Amino acid sequence: MPYRPDSPVKRAAGAEEAAGGYNGTFREGGRTSALGNCQTFLFAITCAMAVANVYFAQPLLESMASSLSVPASTIGVVVTATQAGYAVGLLFIVPLGDLLNRKKLILTQMLLSALALCAVGMAQEWAVLLGAMVLVGLMAVLVQVVVAYAATLASPEQRGQAVGTVTSGVVLGILLARFVSGAMADLAGWRSVYFxxxxxxxxxxLVLWRMLPAAVTPTLKGGYLVLLRSVLQLFLSERTLRIRGTFALLIFAAFSVLWTSMVLPLSEPDLALSHTQIGLFGLAGVAGALAAARAGRLADRGLGNRTTGVALALLTLSWLPTAFVHSSLLAMVVGVVLLDFAVQAVHVTNQSLIFAARPDAQSRLVGAYMCFYSVGSGLGAIAATYTYAQAGWVAVCILGAAISAAALLYWLWLELTSK
Incomplete structure (x- = not known):
């Protein structure tokens, strides 16, 4: 069967009932309503706050090491512990959104996240800090539960726009977390960030408890183990998930190549930017990411595949100005804006299309999809730091361009084989 990602996918009414009566609207007391702008905004803010918890630690590692008398060579395990918790949550918590009442699941995760953050702030022992950071990462998958919930509440014609808006909150959280945590730590110490x-x-x-209507509990048959097995079945049965997951792996590998290694050339003697100045590049990334939020609307209009092709072409081109960082910081800014715009445009489109493919499995789909994201981010980070150590910044840009070009060529191949 040829790949046609822009084709609307029709599912039987039985599949919709398996999702808890999903029909593009939200049921409350016998009434139905689409996702409102206020709810979408609250979801975006919630996602920004939740994902920021994963990235707060990166500028604080030196302060943490000093406070707990941990060797500087060891403190990086804090980041690893957080990411490990996040990876476990993707596989074992996010799918629960297709089994449990989503509103209750979200509120429970938020309160447990608050407890884990307090534990980080109060930690006086190295082992306690690591355990608390694992829990922080585990609860941060709240982001994916919220994205899937927003897609479920939205009507089919507004799903892409809703996903795009909520995903913008995720990007804002990622890009601003380092800057905010560094500034707060300067004012009141690293523990204040977590409190x-x-x-x-x-x-x-509390706001979501008051503002969101009571959610319908999905009526998916089977228990938790059946739910986890169905995630693997989605990998095998849903071609859209596999294809869009491949795009996610490649684009986030490119994203990680830039954001992991960017601090290295900017800190070299010829530029010698401070941590605060380097953090400001995240604001440039925000501009591109917010612009990409409209990609969801294009997916709603059946233009998701075309949007993907244009964005991947921009992603590949973005590495050209980025390579000239030593001669022009403005060129670097242009490259950052283009890259963030392209990555988020594809990311939003990916989620819109996989959600449309299986409205009855949205939490499991986003959990499975984000596994591709995690693998791509990890591989990109490792490859970027190794390449920089061996051959410098231009080689890093060539690496990023090669990964981006591979994604573009994959898109072209799909286009040619679907004719």
Whole structure:
């Protein structure tokens, strides 16, 4: 069967009932309503806060090491522990959205996240800190539960737009977390970052409890083990998931190549930018990411595949100005904006298309999809730091361009074989 990602996928009514009565609207007390702008905004803010918890630690590692008397060579395990918790959550918590009441699941995760953040802030022992960071990462998969919930609440004609808006919150959280945590640590110490975040998560949980209507509990047959087996079955049965997952692996590998290694040339003697100045490049990335939020609307209009091709071409071209960082910081800014725009445009389109393919399995789909994201991000980070150490910044840009070009060639191959 040829690959046609822009074709609307029709599913039987039985599949919709398996999702808890999904029909593009939200049921509340016998009434139906589409996802409102206020709810979409709250979901975006929630995602920004949740994903930021994963990235807060990166600028704080030196302070943590000093506070707990941990060798600098060891403190990086904090980041690894957080990412490990996040990876486990993708596989074992996110799919629960197709089994349990999503509103209750989200509120529970937010409150547990607040407790884990408090544990980080109060940690006086190395082992306690690591355990708490694992829990922080585990609860941060709240992001994917919220994205799937937003896609479920949205009507089919607004699903892409809703996913795009909520995903913009995720990107804002990722790009601003390092800057915010560094600034707060300068003012009140690294522990304050986690205490403030815990208070904000608790406050947002109360807001969502009041603002969101009671959710319908999905009526998926079988227990938790059946649910986990079905995630593997989705990998095998859903071609759209495999194809869009491949795009995710490649684009986030390219994304990680830039953002993992960018600090290295910017810190060299010829530029010698401070951590705060380097953090400002995240603001440039925000501009591109926010612009890409409209990609969801294009997917709603059946233009998702065309959007993917254009974005991948921009992604490949973005490495050209980026390579000239030593002669022009403005060129670097242009490259960052283009790259973030392209990556998020494809990411939003990916999610819109896989959600449309299986409305009855949205939480499992996003959990499975984000596994591709995690693999790509990890491989990109390892490849970028190794390449920079061996051959410098231009070689890193060539690496990023090669990964981006591979994604573009894959898209072209799909286009040719689907005719």
């Amino acid at each position: 403030v975040s815990a208070a904000l998560m608790t406050g947002m949980a």
